[in-house]
Amino acid sequence: MNQNYNNNEYEILDNGNRSYQTKYPFAQAPGSECQKPNAKDGIYTPVGRVDTVLQNIDIGLSVRTALSILQMLLSVSFPALGRAAGLINIIFGFLWGTLAGQSVWESFMKAVESLVNQKITDAVRAKAISELEGVQNALELYQEAADDWNENPDDASAKDRVRRQFTSTNTTIEFAMPSFRVPTFEVPLLTVYAQAANLHLQLLRDAVKFGNEWGMPSAEVEDLYTRLTRRTAEYTDHCVTTYDKGLKGAYDLAPNPTDYNKYPYLNPYSKDPIYGKYYTAPVDWNLFNDFRRDMTIMVLDIVAVWPTYNPRIYTNPNGVQVELSREVYSTVYGRGGYDNSSVDAIESQIVRPPHLVTELTTLKIEQGATLDMEQIQYPKYMKVTNTLHYIGSSSTWEQSSSAIPIRPITQIHTTPANNIGDLSLSQLDVPYRFSFYNKDNALIAEVGAEFPPNNVTWNGIPRAEDSDQNSHHLSYVGALSTQSSAGFPWTYPTELLGEWGFGWLHNSLTPTNEILSDKTTQIPAVKGNAAEFGATVVRGPGSTGGDLVRLSAYNGVWTQLRVVVRPSTTARTRTYKLRIRYASEGNANLFVGKYVVNRWWETGNFAVDRTFSGAMTYNSFKYLDAFNFTANEEEFKIEFRCNSGGPIYIDKIEFIPIEGSIEAFEADLDLEKAR
Template identity: 30%
Template sequence: MRENIKNYPYSRALQYPLLLNTPYRAVPYPNIYPKLYSSKNSNIIPTKLDNIYSRSQEMCTTSSSNISREFMITAAGIVWALGGFIPGVGNIIAAVPGGLVNVLLPVFWEADTSDQTSKLMCDMEILINQKINEYAFNTALAYLEGLTRLLMVYNQTIKDWRESQGNTGFQKAAEDVREMFREVHSHFIVAMPMFKIYGSEIHLLPIYARAATTHLTILRDIVKFGSQYGFDEKTMNSFYEYLKQSIAEYTNHCINTYTQGLESTKKQKADLTDIKRYPWVRGNRDNFQGIENWNLFNAYRRDMTLLVLDLVATWPTLDPKVYTTELTQTQLARELYSDIRGSDTLGVSTSYNSIITLDNIENNCIRKPGLFTWLDNIEMYYNMYTLWAPLGTGPDFNRLSGIKQKISYTCSDVQEEYLLGVLGSPVCSVKKSRIIETKVDIDAISTQLNITSIEFLDQNKDSISNCKISSSFEYGTFTFSNQIPEGKFNSTYSEAIGNFVPSHNLSRICAGKSTPQGLSSDDRFINYIGFSWTHPSINPKNILSPNYITQIPAVTSQKLFGNTKVIKGSGITGGDLVQLSPKSPMILSVTVPVGFTNYTMRVRCANQQAGSLIIRSNDKDGNQTTTTFSIPQNKHYTADLLYESYQTVTADSNIQLESSPKEEMKYDLYIYSEDMEMIILDKVEFIPQKFNKYK
């Protein structure tokens, strides 16, 4: 087995005493490793990189603006697995030594990555409208290729170790694992800076996040199971300190780089002369400019959330000394947005300037910080429109004028209703159901687009309702499909992951008009429409796991009181946050499975001052119970809520949440502080302590 790496020229140099006893010391890789690979490595030579950059640039000229679907679905599958929602696969990942290596590495690190990674970096060029530096491209690709091949050897070493258990070669196999781990760990330390080369950090961010996820999970495996491989306690503690440091370092780099890219894409202007990319743009391009500018900006936010930030949100659970159960069920409460469709009806063709701008759409379509909501009902309305009004010379047709939606909060029967636009004649009503895709038909009429129908589809791709607003004209109809993530995951390496990656759920419809109310007769009509989507990990009943740690986002509370409010998340938590004010509680409802009675509670919070947090509830007999958290001061707190701002605090005592022998039970938890000026809650965690007493 060691035949594959015995001629590897840096295998001994990379072990350097540094990594056994001094995990914080920087590796002087520029002098020691002039090249990560050379022609001497007959068995692990990366694919020749000559002309790959040139081929990539040729690919970029024909590429779309969307990140490769395969990467998107793969990232979603990894998040789904790390979040503890794939039966069987999750157990393998968390409970078996080397489980991640055996199940996830082939998904993230396929044997031939050059063309796929080139396509990803090409898509990133288009996403941020900036070419990647050739040196950064070739360097990152070479290091990625090298890591891929080394990880394949590591994967086989783990398999050999498993198969050797009980045999005479077990000790030798364990020694091979230890040596290979040191080499893999060393190579990650060398490679990670190559995935954030100055000037190309944004291009390389998805690759950085992929490598970081792999490095952290392999470190977790060693910290949790290292004794089975023969590591001593001192060495395992050393790697644990490196794991904690790396989670913080990788997290902060990802959010800082993501934010840099987000600000940059705000300045992008869609090239509407590109008729291949924008075939629906007709006549006056100013009628479309604001919408397509926003779509470019939002594409970065959406795609990078799926490729990077969702992964980042799972990293804290890779600390095996904090998250001690086999799995941690993590829920992502963030919201994503598909492209806006429609056009301005006035624009510069009149004396009025278009108000459909990036900021206008952000204000109309991006959800303000608030509690997580569920979409219960949709009603649509139309009014009659005369083309070329007010001259009245054109044909009359129906035009979408109003959308009424009903929403509710988690574990609450109380509904809220709001109307976008104005009422008119009813088009359709869509009852509560799981909608995972919408299809919008839009007709190109003169220099405008008119929404003619909206179809809603369920998880089986069956039509729930097709809301037909008007008949199509002969000018040309465009059908836009909206779904997150798009496509189906068909990786041959992990069918189990692909089969359990559901699409996002429709959570809200947004809409806007061309003009302020009262400016023109056109203000009755909706000119553009968009859709918001939430991650399928959120449970509508906040059901606690009987076997694993359950993380419940604070924003899935059903009610807030006083000055307590929801604030925008920092991007690393998978959603928004709840900021508690003194004596202003929030109500978080959870559902206890049959027969489970005893949980240890924790909170993941950000705070400056020390104080106490109180959770009050009633038991099944109506008696009030109280659990207190002694929250220590966090000296690392910063206003921008970087990783170090958060800490996990355990309650002073367990909480009794008992269900009956035959049915689950809902509990309302009143969470508040009496002496802390401000504490920000990310998640409330429940660790099961007592199992089913009725079995």
């Protein structure tokens, strides 16, 4: 939203006299109408509040379901990956399990309808539900046939059965998919489309991986591989394009801070004759971020996993460790003041520009005195400071938000912050008490005293369905200043931090760059600890699970991007292939090297062809096989430099464990490339 972010490589879209960023940071939706809500005592929605609004029940179910599916996909390994229908089996129950019929899918539709305030017509809804019932039946038949073949892989009738049922199920889904992208209703149907596409890609993966064993002709398997790659690109690009379209619509939603059914925590403050007008901007920002948050979880996060469904690129039987590096933002609560009450002001203070991944180590909140002229006695905060560090670096630095320092500081609250998985806040006209919890929801620290009557609101990111651990951890806190309400119009207003926002990282993102001995390890390039000499972090296209590192041509000898890597204990002495997922706007030459204690070991200069011009799409990204190396060290660095051409965009660095001899491993890779 902040137009000043252009020089920080934000992607900005113009919308009249407003601007906004289109990708990953997102907000959390409005708060609670009950004190001390509990998920077991009420309806725990995806935004961490107790609410009785029906559409928020649908959002809650949809987000928790999506988190559950994502959690299963990120953790899947052998033997599920080695069985036909293995991936489908692990997520089928979340989509057609405990609730009857197509209830989960109907919630997907209702959730997005609420987020963009657009209703699907009865005819379009009925057609989609009818097609989903057919998809359900076809997938059940395919799972039965696949299970039969898994148990009897040499049985001719089992092979024939699974071949026939695959073809039938594939035809059913191919026929159904257009009903999930009906013109003018693409946005409210988007979650349905993404989840159905996910199932279809898993089905096609099975045929490519097992088709020869099923007795399919090689030519048919090759046709299906072409279809898998084509559909992956098509589905990805549709999801990203439609997400952006929906984001524009969400940006234009009209805020109504006096809707106390939806925003009970604003009652009666948003009608205050002096300060009520300052609640409009945070409600407006939250509407936009409701879509950005929930559709990131329900759509973009799962899209980021799809490249790993290609069994000819990702051949490891134990799977891939995937990390989502996007930073997401929960609800802004409170209000700004006369000089910062705008959507752009909130965006610029709460949402950070694209950056290398940082971890939060300490959170410091400075509390100021209540002045004699103020009638309201709750705690008032003057400054919040984040102590941060890059992955693989022991150096820390601070980023702060502060109000004009007119109050003496009476208390400093310092909280260890490397394991905060949830929080609640108490608020009247502004938040004044914070309770922080770890990933298991055990209380870590409380800041500020209770001052009833209060309104307690949970403000973390929700858990996956039936999970006992939080899905995200706190990564950043920002705040904007406001003026205190003294109760007398003639009293001079005094400054305090009155509008608070919180950033979160998905728990798949680990605090170190550890490579595993059994799985292929993906490390996002933004987990580096240095980007300099023309290297910048830029907004990802929406399909990569986070941002990218852009390397422009550099004629020097210094490193542009450095990533610190620590092999696990069992990974030491293992041999790995280093592979890079990248995009490039022009032909280029890329230096990649492994650096250990003041000397280079493996290095290479690689010719990189242009992969795209204009907007990035799925097919903009290619793979570069760099070199093989042995992970003998406790720690080493992978370093990059664009020698010429480009710019090159680094998405992920992959470490592929080599089983057996390097010669046999390379021969297998060459065979896959030839196919």
